[in-house]
Every structure is written in C-alpha cells, then in structure tokens.
Amino acid sequence: MDLAEIFRVMRRRWYVLLPGLLITAGLVVGAWRVLPVSYSSQSTVALLNSRKGAAADGNPFLSMEPSLTGMADSLARNVNSDAAKGDLKRAGLTEKYEVKIADNAQGPLLWITVTGHEPTAVLKGNATLMEFTKQRLRELQADQKVAPDAMIRITTIVPPQKPEAQLKSTIQYLVMGGGLGVVLSLVATFFAEARRRGAARPRHRQGPAGGEGPAPRAATRSGRPEEERAGQERPGERAAGWPEEQTAPPESYDQRDQPTVQLPVRPAPGTRPARRPPSWVK
Numbered sequence: 001m002d003l004a005e006i007f008r009v010m011r012r013r014w015y016v017l018l019p020g021l022l023i024t025a026g027l028v029v030g031a032w033r034v035l036p037v038s039y040s041s042q043s044t045v046a047l048l049n050s051r052k053g054a055a056a057d058g059n060p061f062l063s064m065e066p067s068l069t070g071m072a073d074s075l076a077r078n079v080n081s082d083a084a085k086g087d088l089k090r091a092g093l094t095e096k097y098e099v100k101i102a103d104n105a106q107g108p109l110l111w112i113t114v115t116g117h118e119p120t121a122v123l124k125g126n127a128t129l130m131e132f133t134k135q136r137l138r139e140l141q142a143d144q145k146v147a148p149d150a151m152i153r154i155t156t157i158v159p160p161q162k163p164e165a166q167l168k169s170t171i172q173y174l175v176m177g178g179g180l181g182v183v184l185s186l187v188a189t190f191f192a193e194a195r196r197r198g199a200a201r202p203r204h205r206q207g208p209a210g211g212e213g214p215a216p217r218a219a220t221r222s223g224r225p226e227e228e229r230a231g232q233e234r235p236g237e238r239a240a241g242w243p244e245e246q247t248a249p250p251e252s253y254d255q256r257d258q259p260t261v262q263l264p265v266r267p268a269p270g271t272r273p274a275r276r277p278p279s280w281v282k
Contacts, residue, residue: 013192017185052147095115113126
C-alpha cells in the first residue's frame, strides 16, 4: 500500500477518521486546561571564607579555598535530608525543593530551587528555604564549637527569581497523547476499510454435500450454464415441443446441439454399386 492509497482510504472512510481526530483534539485541549501548571523559582548563594581567614587581604571572594566546595556539598546534603524536610514543612514550606551545587560552578555556589503550582507560594518558599540554609550552616559549625570569627559565611548571589511556568513536561505529555489519538484514529479507519472490503468479496459457495450455500447452476453437456444457454436459444426450439416450465433441454437435443454435415459414403474396395432398375420396370 503506497501513500496515495493511504490517502484514498482516509478520504473514503472520513466518517471514521474525522470523529477520532475531533475527539483527540478535544481531549488535548481539555487536558491543557485541566492539568495544573508547575512554576519554579531559583536563587543562588555562595559560601565565603571566615573573617579571620580573609583578614590577610580583606576580600573574602579572593580567598575561596577548595575546602569551601566540600562544605557546600555537605550543606546541600543536610538541607535535602528527611529531617530538614520535616523542619521546613513545619516552617510552612510544602512545595518541592532542591539544593545542590551549581552546574559548572568554579566555586562553592549552591542552587536553591523551589517548584509548585502557586507562583506566590513558590516565591515565598524560596525565600524561606534560603534563610533555612543559612541557619543550618551556622548550626553545623556551632555543633563543632567553631569560634565566631572562624565560621564560614554565606551570602546571596542571586535572590529568589520570579516563578516561571514549566511547560516542557506538560507539552510533552500532550504531544504524546495527541499522537496516540491520531494513531488510534488511523487504525480504526483502516479497520473499517478492511471490514468493508471483506464484506464486498463474493462468499465461497459449496455444493449440496457441504451443506452450506446454494447448489451450483445446472449446466448442459456442452459445459455452458443453463442461463447462458437460455440467452442463446435458437428460434423454433420452443416450438419443437418443449414445455415452458422446462429448465433444461431434452437429452435428444444435446446430440444435435452442434451443427453437423452429412458426407457421402464411399463404397468398399472390390465391390460394384448396385444398378438402379429403370423406372418403368415393375
């Protein structure tokens, strides 16, 4: 089946294809309006050297030691733990969040991301998570009895950003659903075409022995069906004495069904033909 035949089938069975496409379009539009849209807000913080460590040059950004990156990874793991999730839930953060080292970062930078369905709640949750991260850093160092001047500091690099709609996953799901609806519509179209073609084919006829289907048409000895012979009937055959209700000619007619030519009889060798006596001899 080539492309032209596919389009011809779609044109013939439009009453099957069109409702399927309309239903698919309606479901996709309905899903677009019903499915909730996710919003995401992101902020960035950086870990700085302690006041005592940065006293030499007075600029904490010039003394970012590699150990700060290890501390940033430890802090992200602590904030993502189940215990921290419970504390944040009690603080009012119910949205999904994640804290991790920034991609391709060349220093101790942390990404703080909050995702939810309400833009206002997402933005407020990001601010809450940022404050919780700073507080957890101070607690981790206080547990080790670190002097205040030797504590690692944290500063905001990028404040919580305006929540943006995350439509990529939603669009992917809608495209997949729409594609599935189109495929099912095409399958239904070609199934209807196959059913129609199967019904249009002549059914297999069996004889009386099979018990199914009508008996084959009666044929004469010449091999032609009875209906075909009836259409080629020569004039005068009905007048020869055939009944009107007779469906087949008598057996004697089969012998003269074909035209014959009478040939003269040649006498046998060595014999003389008898002379016919004159007409006046009695």
